Amino acid sequence: MVCVCRASAVHSAAPSFALSSLSTRPLRYAVLGAGFAGLSVTWHLLKLCHKDVSLHIDICDEVGIGGGASGVAGGLLHPYSPKVKPLWKGAECWAECLKLLSVAESALSSKELDLEMDGYQNMNGSVVLRRGILRPAISLKNLMMLKENARNGLDSCRIETIDEDAARNLVPKLYIPLNTAFYMPQAVNINSQRYLEALFIACQNLTKETSPSSLGHKELFLQKKSINDLGELEGTYDAVIVCLGAKMIMLPELTGKLPLRTCRGVVAHFQLPDDISNAYPELGPSILSDAWLAIQSPRSLYMGSTWEWKSTNSSPEVSEEEGSRAVAELLPKVSAIYPSIKEWSFRRARAGLRAMPPLTPHGSLPLMGCIDEIVRPNSSCKYWLFGGLGSRGLLYHGWLGKLTAQAVLSCNEELIPSELISWKKVMNS
Template sequence: MHIDIYDEVGIGGGASGVAGGLIHPYSPKAKLLWRGAECWKECNKLLNIAEGAATTRKSEIVDKDLDHELGEVIVWRRGILRPATTMKNVDILNENAQNCLGSCNIETIDQDGAKNLVPDICVPFNSAIFMPQAVNIHPQRYLQALFVACENLVLDLTALGYEGNKISLHKKSVNSLVELAGEYDAAIICLGAKSDMLPDLSGRLPLRPCRGVVAHLQLSEDIRDEYGTQSPSILSDAWLAAQGTRNMVMGSTWEWRSRDYSSNVSAEEASKALEELLPKAAGVFPSIKNWKFTRARAGLRAMPPLTPLGSIPLLGSVDDAVNGNHICKYWVFTGLGSRGLLYHGWLGKLMAEAVISCNEDVLPPELTSWRKIQR
């Protein structure tokens, strides 16, 4: 099996690499997401694989896009705290705490319990939930470590006598699927919000683009009270992803219908994002005002259509759009929205099975129902 990855911005250079990295299998109202159990299980498997690859690298091929030293922290396993900010939140959080996954349970706590976890937390309605198994990851390090894990797998298979396997990264774009005609047995389009920019798919995917800005914060040098080494990240109207004791990511804004794909953020856009996010974050963690803004980054989410089951990603064969037949050669994998870091493991597993078997029927019908939705 030979796999070529074409990515003009490199591994983790898009919206997924910009994300805050808070991962749990629940919706904003704490209800279990569609297929949340399956996604959470596969997500944890890949987190373990990425951590292993980052500390025991075997490959001599060094990805030029790595912006860090392998072995740095990829996953912070200290849970996520969500204070209730309205009376309606109190009822919803308490109700859904009764129906949660054993592998990622929800604990209902009061203000005293929350302060034991984050001393400076503010719990306006004396009610919060704590998800002790939820995690916070560094998305770019994680995605790059997964690529390293794939390289390592090729080396392991070769050592066992299974020669001929290969994986390569090409840092360039593909302007049309016609460029790939005759070269591959299958092509999977996973371009996120850029998927419908391919002329072959233009106007065919019901995606809703949404730009999000996140702010990177650092504790001022003159302040000694660091964020607790075991204190959880905070999920509220604005989330705070703790990365160590003196670094934090705050997010995120939602600019619907944006077509700005750049991760760069102008001074004006950064200022507007801070004006929007800081008051929300300070409402539950007042000490955030002592943290210093260092930079802002942005990404364009590929939001799927809303359905009775929630926002379901878009997967399936698109041969009819590309060449008018159904030979299962061209596939689309997009619309993961703001939950790509949770969905990708399980959906990737399904996608691989469908591609290898040339059988779209292995995909749950919810994933292909987008064809019935008009843009």
């Protein structure tokens, strides 16, 4: 399907005759959601839009940057599948994600950045913790899968097979059930909330690269408001990109029309008491197992996560009862690999509501595409969807956000891989 656009705005493909026919008003886009998907799309819209095209973007999120599941994510990043077969487009997703991480880090290192500005209380410290990830084999089936991943590993994120002694050199007192673990030294741990705030600042910096008097002026605004009906945006924008995660199924135009399931996950924060000297190694890897440990510092870590299917609770706040249940579920899984966790103290828990996509022959893939026929056929505004990233949102968001931006700017859905828009045919059949 190819949409009709009033002018081609893609930087690399805009013909000269199209630029001369541009309206004097800017292209106006609304990006709904300020998580991994929404901010990746925003960055790429600003980056890829032709320098001579004026562009106005409103990011709409009722909470603000990282207010949903993205801001709660544990942030363990690697390009491998939990199944035996290779992850769909793992190399492309990994490469683009690393580029966006670099963009965010550069934004933080800018001498012009004022970290004391209102609303950026989480900006002190690193966006990316480069300590690697360790995956112990916990069953024969799991061992086979990890060996297959190691054989098909990427040069940019290799997998090393190590025994228990080597694993304990990385993290003392680990227990490796089958005497085999898989170490990914180039895998990283992201502080998700800090990353999202840094990426938003990078988007702001992009808009400052053009002066108000230039032909292609760029504007970016964060609107802290909820969108309860897509109809309220009609007539204001040239395109609306829905990146609301689990909340998109609550929009009246999309309720019952998307093949998504919701899943609430709780992440627990643990700290090591000051009177205990058995700190985690300074550069020790994070750990993936039945539960995961995302190491923040020698005395601070996150443990996750639980899976509550069909939940509609999108609040990040966790009650004492829910937190206790989560810890009771996660602690035995972690202590089976890292017994020293019993010396750590639970501090608090946060939760996120994920939108889980359907299973396809290529795995569980996000939903993308133009949704005019679902929302408002023949509308002057074009509606797009980028959602259902599930538990791999951090890995997928960079490359797929770029593809979404290219499709929106050129009004061409054919730029999106067919397996990511095939859900529409299934829903319409």
